[in-house]
Amino acid sequence: MVRRPFEDIVTEFGPTVLRVCRAVLRPSDAEDAWSETFLSAMKAYPELDPHANVEAWLVTIAHRKAIDLGRAVSRAPAPVAEVRDTGRLDHHDPDLWSALEALPDKQRRTLAYRYLAGLPYADIAVLLGGSADAARRAAADGIKTLRTTYPRDE
Incomplete structure (x- = not known):
């Protein structure tokens, strides 16, 4: 069986993967997850079983990337209006x-x-x-x- 070019896979399934990412993440994070999905898929594509369900495979990768990105975002420091003074240094010295x-x-x-x-x-x-x-x-x-x-x- 002849393997389809990866570019065709991106063209066909890219919108589906983006919808999945947008359903799970914020729009700005969804685009990052989409990119990460296809980067991972491109590396693994040569080893994929030619009879595999490519769409399900890509959605699984997207799901995992969305989880990873969601975790990273939840661990990131949150911006605050004002930094609290801990009093450990005398800022007026x-x-x-x-x-x-x-x-x-x-x-x-x-x-x-x-x-x-x-x-x-x-x-x-x-x-x-x-x-x-x-x-x-x-x-x-x-x-x-x-x-x-x-x-x-x-």
Whole structure:
């Protein structure tokens, strides 16, 4: 049996797959799911049984892509009108901000990830590159520098 060109499959079943995606997701997300469906299908198409129900196969892929995209959207941070002040930093202390801005980028980012976000050094190493030991060293160096450049009067 001769396999149909994939372009013909997209032309014939594309509208059906888009309707399925739109029924499950928001319109902007539906188009992404449609694209992801056909990207996955294009990769798997050469291995598809020539007697398979192509429409059902595509709808199954679309269903799974819609679930994946829905989960990703539900986990994404939601925009807010105003960021709540946690009080962990004194935003009105220009000397502190000047001292932080004077630090090398890696030290400043390491301190932010460690002391503001509470990330472990292993996660900081993944974000910034390098090892957990290097992140620990950058934090220690940053704190040491801050102790000399930002003296607080008790």
